[in-house]
Amino acid sequence: MIEIRNVSKWYGPTQVLADASTHVAKGEVVVVCGPSGSGKSTLIKCVNGLEPFQQGTITVDGISVGDPKTDLPRLRARVGMVFQHFELFPHMSVERNLALAQIKVLGRSKEEAAARGVALLDRVGLRAHAHKFPGQLSGGQQQRVAIARALAMDPICLLFDEPTSALDPEMIGEVLDVMVELAQEGMTMVCVTHEMGFARKVAKRVVFMDHGEIVEDAPAARFFDTPASERAKTFLARILHH
Amino acid sequence: MNYHWNWGIFLEQVKSGDETYVDWLVTGLGWTLAVSLTAWIIALSIGIAVGALRTTPSRLLVLLANAWVELFRNIPLLVQMFLWFFVVPEFLPRDWSLWVKQDMPAKEFVTAALCLGFFTSSRVAEQVRAGVGSLPRGQRDAALALGLTLPQAYRQVILPQALRIVIPPLTSEFMNVFKNSSVAFAIGVLELTFQARQMQEDSEQGIETYLAVTLLYFICAFTANRGMALIEARTRVPGLIARTG
Numbered sequence: 001m002i003e004i005r006n007v008s009k010w011y012g013p014t015q016v017l018a019d020a021s022t023h024v025a026k027g028e029v030v031v032v033c034g035p036s037g038s039g040k041s042t043l044i045k046c047v048n049g050l051e052p053f054q055q056g057t058i059t060v061d062g063i064s065v066g067d068p069k070t071d072l073p074r075l076r077a078r079v080g081m082v083f084q085h086f087e088l089f090p091h092m093s094v095e096r097n098l099a100l101a102q103i104k105v106l107g108r109s110k111e112e113a114a115a116r117g118v119a120l121l122d123r124v125g126l127r128a129h130a131h132k133f134p135g136q137l138s139g140g141q142q143q144r145v146a147i148a149r150a151l152a153m154d155p156i157c158l159l160f161d162e163p164t165s166a167l168d169p170e171m172i173g174e175v176l177d178v179m180v181e182l183a184q185e186g187m188t189m190v191c192v193t194h195e196m197g198f199a200r201k202v203a204k205r206v207v208f209m210d211h212g213e214i215v216e217d218a219p220a221a222r223f224f225d226t227p228a229s230e231r232a233k234t235f236l237a238r239i240l241h242h
Numbered sequence: 243m244n245y246h247w248n249w250g251i252f253l254e255q256v257k258s259g260d261e262t263y264v265d266w267l268v269t270g271l272g273w274t275l276a277v278s279l280t281a282w283i284i285a286l287s288i289g290i291a292v293g294a295l296r297t298t299p300s301r302l303l304v305l306l307a308n309a310w311v312e313l314f315r316n317i318p319l320l321v322q323m324f325l326w327f328f329v330v331p332e333f334l335p336r337d338w339s340l341w342v343k344q345d346m347p348a349k350e351f352v353t354a355a356l357c358l359g360f361f362t363s364s365r366v367a368e369q370v371r372a373g374v375g376s377l378p379r380g381q382r383d384a385a386l387a388l389g390l391t392l393p394q395a396y397r398q399v400i401l402p403q404a405l406r407i408v409i410p411p412l413t414s415e416f417m418n419v420f421k422n423s424s425v426a427f428a429i430g431v432l433e434l435t436f437q438a439r440q441m442q443e444d445s446e447q448g449i450e451t452y453l454a455v456t457l458l459y460f461i462c463a464f465t466a467n468r469g470m471a472l473i474e475a476r477t478r479v480p481g482l483i484a485r486t487g
Binding site for chain 1: 378380381383384385386387388389390391394398399402403406479480481482
């Protein structure tokens with residue numbers, strides 16, 4: 001589904017991705033973790049072309065992201081993304097947030113888009129909030145709306161960029177529950193997250209990054225029980241003991 | 243002060259015809275409103291577009307938009323009026339040049355409205371750029387990630403938020419348009435300031451004249467201010483205040 005081959009990226013003289021390669025098969029959940037500044041978010045933003053990269057190739061469902069001839073909006077419409085700071089559109093009601101791209105990008109009718117939106121709000125437990133504005137919701141609720149907004153496009157895979165790290169601790173659970181459910185239904189997911197409980201529970205593989213490199217790419221159980229590199233050991237010790 | 247006050251002067255007939263001085267001022271107010279509102283429409287449309295272009299990833303578009311802003315921001319408005327009126331027509335192709343100089347209807351009005359519109363557009367563009375720049379970058383990413391094109395992202399997501407943010411500085415610009423329109427008298431638009439000078443000379447009651455005109459400008463600008471405040475209130479987003487303040 002997603003193939004990342006030898007991807008390198010620089011901001012000026014600073015290299016932020018160094019020869020990164022990995023892949024995500026259909027129905028797989030892959031967790032990307034690593035210290036801050038390690039390039040995790042940059043890597044997944046390369047997958048839907050939000051960040052350009054200078055070397056290597058990324059293909060999603062056989063379509064090359066870096067190819068200038070690729071219709072990026074069309075590709076992005078099929079790849080859902082959930083952001084750290086939710087990024088709901090604050091000037092639109094929840095239902096309008098869900099309907100906008102369905103109408104403007106997929107060409108669905110208002111009624112179709114509204115029906116799909118309500119069904120997804122129902123699914124994340126927020127049907128009663130359809131008419132509210134994002135600023136009137138809690139962080140956890142906003143992130144669940146954001147997941148529903150991504151799902152409304154019927155994506156072939158979902159990218160999560162630290163979806164719970166801007167949330168108050170008591171709201172993390174409600175968002176992770178939705179993500180676990182999606183994983184169990186077979187959604188292809190790439191999650192940048194420090195929620196190691198989530199990773200243990202649903203991730204097939206863990207990709208560990210440091211300084212723009214993919215240091216480890218291993219089945220989840222093996223990564224947690226017997227990490228191969230010193231860097232991964234240090235990282236795990238740090239985040240599991242705090 | 244040895245001045246002969248005469249507040250009844252406004253209803254008296256002008257020396258050169260059968261109109262009253264009020265008629266002159268009403269005509270002037272009409273042209274002031276026409277120049278100002280036309281200029282404001284031009285300034286908003288061009289200013290929003292140019293301001294938005296300055297925030298795009300395209301270097302060429304940013305350069306062109308910056309050039310537009312700098313061009314109109316760095317020359318005094320009065321000089322710009324003269325440039326558009328006397329200089330620009332000379333550089334047009336011969337046929338156009340002749341047409342502009344001889345046949346263009348309401349030449350003074352069109353020139354003044356365009357000139358003031360372009361001048362104000364550079365200021366609007368500055369504010370729109372600042373408004374777009376103040377939004378979190380994630381908003382653009384989120385819009386693009388949903389498959390919207392960049393123009394769609396601006397139209398649906400970025401500009402509606404940026405414009406709400408810049409309503410207060412845009413209010414000042416809207417008020418400035420009315421005040422700046424007085425410069426149009428220099429190229430012969432029969433607007434309020436032009437009429438005031440004419441009335442002063444004709445009636446020799448300069449103080450009444452300019453006090454009346456002052457009041458009329460004040461009312462224009464103040465109405466603009468109140469109108470924008472109304473728009474600000476009508477477009478307020480529920481729950482958004484918490485996020486920004």
